[in-house]
Amino acid sequence: MPKENHTKYAILGLLTTSCRSGYSIKKMIDTSLNHFWKISYGQVYPTLKTLVQEGLAEVDNTNDLDKKEYSITEKGKQELTNWLQLPVEKLSVEKNELLLKLFFSSQLESQSSTFLQLETYEKKLHERLEVYRNIQSSIETYSAHEQDAMYWLITLDYGIKTTLAQIEWCSCTQEKIKKGVKTNE
Incomplete structure (x- = not known):
């Protein structure tokens, strides 16, 4: 098909x-x-x-x-x-270069590169969050009267919340690596 x-x-x-x-x-x-x-x-x-x-x-x-x-x-x-x-048939699979690199990070002699990857990723997430907040402000200021505005804000809220979750994940992951934790807590 x-x-x-x-x-x-x-x-x-x-x-x-x-x-x-x-x-x-x-x-x-x-x-x-x-x-x-x-x-x-x-x-x-x-x-x-x-x-x-x-x-x-x-x-x-x-x-x-x-x-x-x-x-x-x-x-x-x-x-x-x-x-x-129609209902959503399947969840999409995200291609994420960071996760791919982390998956194979045991091949590195030092974890400093892994920490740098996580720090860089987290910085980019903060930049994305700022973009989302600016879009939110723009919609609320200039497009609140639009019929679609509520739905635009709902999809934007998804982006904001998933970005915040990823930022938290970056911090937790760095802590786990520092502690040498091998399983989820």
């Missing part, structure tokens, strides 16, 4: 917002979805083309010949609604 391409649903969902052009869709992906759903710029226009071919989106008439604007069709709204109502 072929793997379901959820990118089409991400693009359909973005067409329900103020995003109408490939450029505005990619900009929204880069500033929001990209924190939890990766879509390359090279996927946007082919996906839009497919959505139009399937009757899920349509190209709107614009005066600018170089700029196509899109909108979701009723069929597209129904397709999106149907997908939104």
Whole structure:
């Protein structure tokens, strides 16, 4: 069975917002979805083309010949609604380079490199947390009136809480390594 391409649903969902052009869709992906759903710029226009071919989106008439604007069709709204109502089939597996390195860290003569990896990772998590807090502030300040704002904040809350959990995990992991703990406490 072929793997379901959820990118089409991400693009359909973005067409329900103020995003109408490939450029505005990619900009929204880069500033929001990209924190939890990766879509390359090279996927946007082919996906839009497919959505139009399937009757899920349509190209709107614009005066600018170089700029196509899109909108979701009723069929597209129904397709999106149907997908939104389906349960999540499986948990996604995160690719995490730090965890891969930690898994094999017993091969190191000294744990100093492992501590450096954890400290660097934790620093990046703090930077991510700051980005999330800035996005949260922006939504609460400028987009609170948007119909989608509550759901944007819910997904953002997931990112904030998982980032805080990862920061705590980094600290605990460093302590475990210092103590030589080999099992979970």
